Amino acid sequence: MQLGSHYRYRSLVSSWPRSRLFSNSYPSNSIAMSENDHCKTKKRSRQSLLSWSKQKPQDQQPKATGFQLSALLTDDEWKDSLQQEFQKDYFMSLQEFLVDEFLAQEIYPSKEHIFRAFNTTPLHQVKAVIIGQDPYHQPGQAMGLSFSVPQGIKVPSSLGNIYKEIKSDIPGYIVPKHGDLEGWAKQGVLLLNAVLTVRHDKAASHSKQGWEEFTNEAIRQLSQKRTGIVFLLWGKYAQEKVKLIDCSKHHVLQAAHPSGLSAHRGFFGCKHFSKANEILLSEGKEIIRW
Numbered sequence: 001m002q003l004g005s006h007y008r009y010r011s012l013v014s015s016w017p018r019s020r021l022f023s024n025s026y027p028s029n030s031i032a033m034s035e036n037d038h039c040k041t042k043k044r045s046r047q048s049l050l051s052w053s054k055q056k057p058q059d060q061q062p063k064a065t066g067f068q069l070s071a072l073l074t075d076d077e078w079k080d081s082l083q084q085e086f087q088k089d090y091f092m093s094l095q096e097f098l099v100d101e102f103l104a105q106e107i108y109p110s111k112e113h114i115f116r117a118f119n120t121t122p123l124h125q126v127k128a129v130i131i132g133q134d135p136y137h138q139p140g141q142a143m144g145l146s147f148s149v150p151q152g153i154k155v156p157s158s159l160g161n162i163y164k165e166i167k168s169d170i171p172g173y174i175v176p177k178h179g180d181l182e183g184w185a186k187q188g189v190l191l192l193n194a195v196l197t198v199r200h201d202k203a204a205s206h207s208k209q210g211w212e213e214f215t216n217e218a219i220r221q222l223s224q225k226r227t228g229i230v231f232l233l234w235g236k237y238a239q240e241k242v243k244l245i246d247c248s249k250h251h252v253l254q255a256a257h258p259s260g261l262s263a264h265r266g267f268f269g270c271k272h273f274s275k276a277n278e279i280l281l282s283e284g285k286e287i288i289r290w
Contacts, residue, residue, distance in 0.1 A: 069114075075118050077124060078122065081123060081218075081221045082218060093209075097210070107198070108142035108198050113142070114197060117145055117146070117185065121186070121188060121190045123221070126222060128190070128231070128232060129190045129222065129229060129230070130190070131232075131234075132193040132194070133193060134193050134195035134196075134207065135193055135198045137199065140152075141156070145185055145191035147258075151178040153178075155178070156179065157260045161260070165258070169274045192218070194216075194237070194241075195207050195209075195211040195212065216244055228251070230252075230253065230276045230279050231250060231253070233253065233254045235259075237257075273290050
């Protein structure tokens with residue numbers, strides 16, 4: 001560089017505003033940036049920062065809440081037998097109703113346990129059926145099997161009365177310290193509620209939404225495809241299901257409901273548990289270890 005040019009360069013640089021000399025916003029291939037361009041860059045930077053600050057963290061993004069009800073029925077036998085129900089209007093309406101209910105309310109049991117009775121007791125293994133009305137409606141109670149509660153949950157009064165009747169009916173019976181009846185289900189006792197879901201603290205809140213049609217068809221399928229099943233119908237609600245059963249092929253035992261209000265009106269002393277085992281023996285089937 002010539003000497004004159006050197007002095008002219010130093011003079012030019014010394015005349016720039018100090019903010020330009022120390023700004024980090026200039027491109028590396030440019031000595032200076034116009035004030036207008038500099039302001040635009042700062043504006044874009046502020047907009048980007050504001051946009052970033054409004055974004056939700058990944059774990060706070062909205063999550064999909066819908067579910068496919070029919071996909072929760074995983075036993076192949078039951079799924080094949082009830083497949084036609086999934087396409088009917090009532091079942092589609094039930095699906096929509098439950099999606100909304102699970103979004104807005106506390107619903108029992110959890111989704112994965114809605115069809116637990118079917119998934120635990122395949123159609124060809126059913127030896128006896130105990131029909132309830134709808135699931136327990138307090139936290140932690142409902143587990144997808146009628147009258148049953150998970151271990152660690154207080155035994156409800158109806159189940160307590162069932163245990164009392166078994167103890168008086170079957171010599172040597174030891175009353176369990178819990179209310180989990182999954183052991184019965186695995187032996188072939190279909191523990192079926194007519195309505196498979198319920199809203200927290202509101203008994204029968206999901207009745208007349210389509211569940212009754214679905215479970216009625218399940219009973220019809222059992223009656224048509226099997227023989228020698230023992231149906232235990234306790235109380236008027238369960239006894240209405242007798243019209244779905246071919247009594248020339250199956251055995252029906254009826255008594256009062258085991259609730260505290262009605263157990264003394266005919267449930268105690270009914271001896272359904274020993275009678276069921278006698279029938280199973282006569283059918284050449286293994287008894288149930290109640």
